[in-house]
Amino acid sequence: MSLSRTLTRRQTLLAGLASGVMLARPRIASAAPTEFVMGVNGGAAYRNLYNNVLRHFEARHNAKVVPVFGSGSELLNRVLAERSRPTMDCFVTFQGAWLVGKAEGVLEKVDYNKIPHIDDVHDFLKDPDGYAPFVNFGAWGIVYNKDTVRTPPRSFKALWDRAYDRKVMLGGVYHWQIHLAAFAYAWTGDQKNIDVAFDKVKELAPRLAGLYGLSSDTQSKFQQGIADIAPWYSYTAQRVRQLGVPVAFQMPEEGGFLYPSAYHAVKGTQKVELVEKLIGTFYDPELQPGLAREDGFIPSNKKTVLPAAVAAELPTMEEVQRCHHWDWALINRDEGAWLNRWNAEVRRLVRG
Amino acid sequence: MAADLLVQGVTRRFGEQLAVDRVDLAVGQGEFLGLLGPSGCGKTTLLRMIAGFLVPDSGRIICAGQDITTLPPFARNLGVVFQNYALFPHMTAAENVGYGLKVRGMARAEIVTRVKAALDRVNLAHAADRLPGQLSGGMQQRVALARAMVIEPRILLLDEPLSALDKNLREEMQVELRLLQQRVGITTVFVTHDQEEAMTLSDRIAVMQAGRVMQLGTPEEVYRRPISRFVATFLGTTNLLEGKAARVAGNTVTVALEGGAMVEASAPVPPTPGSPVQLAVRPESILLRSTPEGVPGTVEDVLFQGHRLIALFRTDSGQELRSYMPPSGWRPARGDRAWASWPAAEAGLIQA
């Protein structure tokens, strides 16, 4: 073996080290975190979400979140467009879009038995068909500027009081349909009476201060004093309050509407288990107070204990139990026709 | 000859650079003055100041008795022909020519008549309705000339008007331009870097260098009797002979050349006796003879060029001379002993 004789000790050592590294590489690879592509809302909402939930999710389950930003509608549209080759594992939806996703068959069911804390979660947040349960929710009621509105409207119907002329704004491009359904319920006790809702909105339209768009637009209009009162979400109000805008939430006497959001597994993902783990992380009673304090989400885990100061800012459980759900089947079925009516009849009555 | 245009002590800087330096000129009524010099000598800057596109830093420009130094160009009534003609590309030849009349508010019918006459004068009546892009270079040049002259300007300013034409056309246009100028009798200032062109066209030439007028005189004066080394060499091939002013009587100077030969020359400003001078003599003025008259030396070579011979001659004191001789008559041969001489009026006296 002339070859072995020419090898020095150092060369042997180096070769040994190299083969050791080669052998170790597969183990290093398996220790790298799993990439988890998530469609989420951006901005302050994502910052809070990361600090309160995703950070812990990554640490506990060796995952690396790759965020894809967009509104719930945009994300659903992306999932629909990519249905043959999905690029996201999971994305956030609100109730209306979630029904569209289910009907289009772009969502993957999850195994409720594998979701931690699921037994402690409110039943109304669970999906009867086995798709992802909602992870957090807020209430849709009346948000007003504490500094300029001495006595806030205590009900949706009170928005029609002359005292609030040129102070109220309603949702425009993005939120018109939930206003119609909510007002139909407020005035007649039934969301289906949409003609009444249209009549009442048309009556109110000339006395409105304007319409609002995305959360940033609503926030800006409160800040600039363009309007002082708006039917809006308890949790966005909380988030805006954190930024120093003096808004408060008033639960309407007719009962507000619950507005939950869910993180759904995208059809075709190999990471359903991570979605289940993610949902469980949201339900962790240790993490829920953070979500409540910064994002205004009402705890979805019944066992969560909130500090008194945080609880005082949120709707009470009693108020939540008196809240309603929008009839999304009705809304999704008819909103095309409502949209044309809104654009043709309501929009032109509003003076900016 | 009454001065039609007076330039008095005109100076213009561009930043640190002195473009025109204390220039004085007087252009007589009907005179054709050439501004000649290498690029960057200030001739175009001077022309642009006369035209009103630039304002001098100091000095005055007087036209027909009126101080026009700071008058805007549109109020000067001067005709300008530009290097690339600057014809309006969106107007026909007739419209280009008529533009100056239109701006003056002349009646339409009158304009038509004058434009026609102007185009006739440059033999372009047939091209009246063509756009500049459809005209040859020579035709464009004539349109530009017609356009500048139809407004009956006080003075015609030409900025290298022929430089964009090929050689044959240029010679043809030189003759045409000179005839036209003579016929109309308009005072003309003409900028060129081509010494032949300047001599062909001008009544007088101002040779410029580094912002200064180096010599002003008839073409013959500046060519035959340059007063500076620059003028001598810029205007063509020349022989420079070193010597000393031996005797001065009025404008007549007797020069002692190196090697001892004594020759006469005239100088507008006589040098002090004993000072070193140079004589500039054009090769065609130098006559080589086999009889001992003038400066002795040896023929080094003879080149035959068809219409002339070029003889290379070295004086006994070692100076090299070049002589153009007609092919007829005495023909020197290499190695011949010969004597060089020239008429006193054809030697320029250059003072150090």
Place this chain on the structure above:
Amino acid sequence: MLGLPTAYFLLIVAYPLANLVRMGFSRPERGRVFGEGVSLANYVEILTSELYLETLLVTFRIGLLSALCALALGLPLALYIRRAPPVLRSVIVFITIAPILISIVVRAYGWMVLLSNRGVVNSALMNLGMIDRPLRLIFNETGVVIGTAHVLLPFMVLAILGSVQTIDRALEDAAASLGARPWRVVFDVVLPLALPGIAAGTVLVFILAVGSFVTPVLLGGQLVLTLPMAAMQQFNSTFNWAFGSALVGVLLVAVMATTLLFDRVLKRRLARLAAR
């Protein structure tokens, strides 16, 4: 060699467009964003609906007014930039183009601060006693046109600048030497020769304005409905891709027809100018 550019075109331009057209000609099935069949129903609905025809009109009006405003502001600016000394010129060009670097959302909120009823402009006018009640400058078409023209001004300036910068300075000197005063030089020489740039800028701004979304949403205060907004509502609100695609199709055809018409008229104008 011919294949690659063609493939590129098909992939980048034609394929997405074909998809859009296909969706526009389908009818949504229950619970689906678009269906399989081929139908003219979407287009019939759009073209017989007063609402959508009015929306098309509003969209074009905003596009046209924005283009004219941008032209009125951009033309003098481009002429000024052209005449400015080189260093100053780069500074002004940078200042003109810099807003492109700022989010149009931020700029829209800036306009809100300036133009709203309690905004800077109205406060100033009222304090000066020039008006009794605030002018309605925002949350209507006026606000959208102001904001859109501002957003698109750099495109107008760059388009015009591209064409005025090629004009030989000697042409202006020539006109001046022939007796034309400065304004006359601009009208007789600079403007006719800048016409291609002016036309290009106007068409560009019109197309961008007609297709813009963020500025009309924010400065229109949800009260001005344009076709891109109507299409967006169909995609993001009612998840009716079929109808949304048809709206985009109508907008596309209308814009293309307008642009081609403008181009033809302009070409004929220019040809007549040349033939005169």
